[in-house]
Amino acid sequence: MDKGNDLAGALAPIPVNRPPLHVVVYTDSEGMGGAEFSLGHLVAAVSPDIAVTVLGVAEAVVGAIARQRPGAEAVVLPPTGVRWPKAGQRPSLAAHLATLHRLRPDIVHLNLCTPWAGAVGLTAALTLPQARVVRVDQLPLRTTDALELWRTRALSLRVDAHVAVGEASARRMEDFYALGRHTVQSVPNGVPDRGMPSAPPPGGQHSRLRVGSVGRLDAMKGYDVLLRAIAQVDDTHLTIWGDGAERPALEQLALELGLGDRISLPGWVDDPRQYLPEVDIFVLPSRSEGFPLAIVEAMLAARPVVGTRVGSVPEAVLAGQTGLVVEKNDVTGLAHALRQLKADAALRDRLGQQGRAVAAAEFTAQVMAQRYEQLWRELLKTPRSPRLRVPRPRD
Known part of the structure; x- marks a missing residue:
């Protein structure tokens, strides 16, 4: 060096x-x-x-x-x-x-x-x-x-x-x-486009709707909003891969909301993309963004994305085409989007497939x-x- x-x-x-x-x-x-x-x-x-x-x-x-x-x-x-x-x-x-x-x-x-x-x-x-x-x-x-x-x-x-x-x-x-x-x-x-991911194995907690996110645990990412929305959607499990200064506050909020075993915070992982096939929906509830890589990774994994109307997120998450878009800090709107996708597996699959096609054409390295x-x-x-x-x- x-x-x-x-x-x-x-x-x-x-x-x-x-x-x-x-x-x-x-x-x-x-x-x-x-x-x-x-x-x-x-x-x-x-x-x-x-x-x-x-x-x-x-x-x-x-x-x-x-x-x-x-x-x-x-x-x-x-x-x-x-x-x-x-x-x-x-x-x-x-x-x-x-x-x-x-x-x-x-x-x-x-x-x-x-x-x-x-x-x-x-x-x-x-x-x-x-x-x-x-x-x-x-x-x-x-x-x-x-x-x-x-x-x-x-x-x-x-x-x-x-x-x-x-x-x-x-x-x-x-x-x-x-x-x-x-x-x-x-x-x-x-x-980088790694090709279509393999399907997750059936069984276990997969009977629940599985919601995932990848990002730093800080206020800008808006994970407190996501936890409050998850609390309003029954039979749903959330995993956030990442770590940061907001972890204690998020853990305390999860206790207050009674989420119990419905939330997992496994911390940083070397390659979070390998876990994306295990989730049904990817959510990034950010309060501020440029053009987040995590959303593109989720699209390439054919996951439907729920994102907030910040930065250039809506240029990738096309409402009704590759995912759903909600306003930042909107707990009610985010919960509604999760319930909509939870109730419609065909919609999840369509958004995921269209998202992968758009990302492969426009957003690869x-x-x-x-x-x-x-x-x-x-x-x-x-x-x-x-x-x-x-x-x-x-x-």
Whole structure:
């Protein structure tokens, strides 16, 4: 693993003979989440004639992503901290500058878990004389910090391409940061398609309706709403694969609601997709999302999905076609959707099959990689966008 704080190493010469397209993918995340898993899927799926370097600030994250692609270079830099600019961050910016100028990529593809993330990486990438800079925002969030808002907008206006993970997410980013209409493109996240899952074995608790979900146990995911809805639907069992700070609160709520053995919280599992065939319905009751991978995984497993009308979820969960959509925080509406699907096995099967067809056509890792490759190559055919002065965005 290359340590970017060794500037002598960062300035070492690079091979002259390299593939025609060299892409540096960047993340400043210090832990693995949906944004980082999505980047790993992209790294694994892009064409073999593209040279990929994974650049980041956390060795575990960089390593996990780089391992998805044999031969990918992994480069670790010092962490940037949560705020910038500050005097303490100057050495980190220097390491970013030295390493990116050593690598001389054609494309710098920055994958950001929040809009205000990656400021140091973006700043360094924008100094490269020939590279095209692509920023990808995984969550369309608005900051209330004036410095972060100004910085996010200033950097966004200077990149060569700005991408969000869905049409609704793209429009929100434009509105939140005054970027101008249709300045942010949409490329939905994708996951590998493993083919149709095998059917679950009969018997045991499978006489109940089996509801499942995958995600962090935190307030944003809205699992308290799901527990309250489950309490209103008889003969139903809920399993949530995931862990987080909200576990004690959810366990206490389950006791208060008298759910007893109707809920299971097994914690994190290495591959939650293997358990999806065991559920009849997949639910993601989030209060905020970009384009969640868990929903696509459930669709590829041919499970009917119930999702909330947040972010770009309705672009995958097409109401009445691939699943059902309810408003966030709507316990009554969610309970009604569960009862509707519980009473109609044919509807569950139809939604699941249609969901798999849509996901296989639109939301696989291969489709995502093809869209990004097309974007990268188109950028290299056009003049580089201005860095110091940018036109005023138009509505």
